[in-house]
Amino acid sequence: MPDVARFYGLQISRSVMTCCPFHEERTPSLKVYDDHFYCFGCGATGDCTGFVAKLFGISQFEAAKKISYDFGLNLFNREIAVPVNKGLQAENDYRMWLRKASVTISEYLTRLAKWGKIYAPRNFGEQPNPLFVESLTKRDYIEYLSEVLTYGSDKEKRQLYSSCREDIMKIRERLDKLAAAERPVKRKAI
Ligand SMILES: [Zn+2]
Structure with missing residues (x-):
């Protein structure tokens, strides 16, 4: 406690008395013990962190971190490591x-429209091209997805995210x- 009090500017006499920083006074009435302080004038008391918290107007935890930092104790390295914000x-x-x-x-919608035209069967009885079939079967669904992604509410888009993300x-x-x-396959320059 005396080291901490001195470090933060208190002049401590041999009788470990000092002027109290927490109230106006000319004659020392604050006594510094090994592990705490007590002011006979205003009644302020506390341990090292309490003293620093009161002096700088910060929380006990902040005071503990400040003492650790100012005295090079490195007590809080783990605690003050910023955790990854999972929500973000x-x-x-x-x-x-x-x-x-x-x-x-x-992009897919553009392809489906194109396939619907260029792969349409030319003759009756012709085996339809699978891409033409895909165009017929998927188009409504993909148009619906496109509409939600373009004009849907935030809620609708988030629903899509949870239900169709993988698809x-x-x-x-x-x-x-x-x-x-x-x-096109790139040719090697000769
Ligand atoms: Zn006092």
């Missing part, structure tokens, strides 16, 4: 998914594969 992380994941999902669905990511993978297959 989940929200960021959702926002990222939302952007990706909108792009994916509009839409599978569509994304498929579109990426199709795009990769369509890319």
Whole structure:
């Protein structure tokens, strides 16, 4: 306690008496003991952290951290490590998914419309192209997803996130594969 009191500016006499920083006075009435202090004038009392908390107007916990820091004790390294904010992380994941999902669905919709035209059977009895069938069967559902992603409320979009997240990511993978297959093969420069 005397070390802490001195460190923060109190002049302590041999009789371990000092002027109280917590009330106006000219003759010392605050006594510093080994583990606490007591003012005979205003009755202020406490231990080291109590003293620092009162002196700087901070909480006991903040005072303990301050003493640890000021005296180089490193007592709070673990406690003051900032924990990862899981709520924020989940929200960021959702926002990222939302952007990706909108792009994916509009891309897929464009493909479905195209497949519906270019793969339409030319002759009666012709075995229909699977992409044409996909266009017929998926279009309504994908149009619905597109509408929710574009015009839906926040609540509707979040519902989509919890129910269709995986489905839409599978569509994304498929579109990426199709795009990769369509890319012209690069020739090696001779
Ligand atoms: Zn006092």
